Amino acid sequence: MTTVEILYRYTTPPTESVTFALAETRDVYGIRRISIDTSARTLRVEFDATRLNAATVTKLVRLSGLEIAEELPLIPPQRQPAPAPAS
Numbered sequence: 001m002t003t004v005e006i007l008y009r010y011t012t013p014p015t016e017s018v019t020f021a022l023a024e025t026r027d028v029y030g031i032r033r034i035s036i037d038t039s040a041r042t043l044r045v046e047f048d049a050t051r052l053n054a055a056t057v058t059k060l061v062r063l064s065g066l067e068i069a070e071e072l073p074l075i076p077p078q079r080q081p082a083p084a085p086a087s
Contacts, residue, residue: 002049003032006057007074009042011067021064028052028060042072 014022014036022043026034030051035044043066047057054071062068 003046004049004054005044005046005074006054007042007044007072008058008061008066009040009069009072011041011069013038013041014066018065022061022066025060025064031057031060043068 019036022034022036025031030048031045032048033044033046036042037044043061045057045061058068058071
């Protein structure tokens with residue numbers, strides 16, 4: 001088993017029906033965990049990459065009714081240090 005996580009930013013908060021649909025998505029073989037961070041407006045899905053791929057997971061999330069704005073990197077980009085002032 002190869003566990004992979006994918007992180008989405010959604011546009012509108014999930015309604016009750018969308019939340020129930022996402023909970024049912026958890027029953028799909030290969031989906032391991034789904035977590036919603038309402039303050040950051042993100043959805044994190046952990047899945048088995050030997051059973052599913054990212055495109056399939058994205059399709060399942062969209063079928064639940066959640067409006068995905070973008071896929072986010074799991075590791076935020078690092079800031080480059082500011083250049084030293086010329087003397």
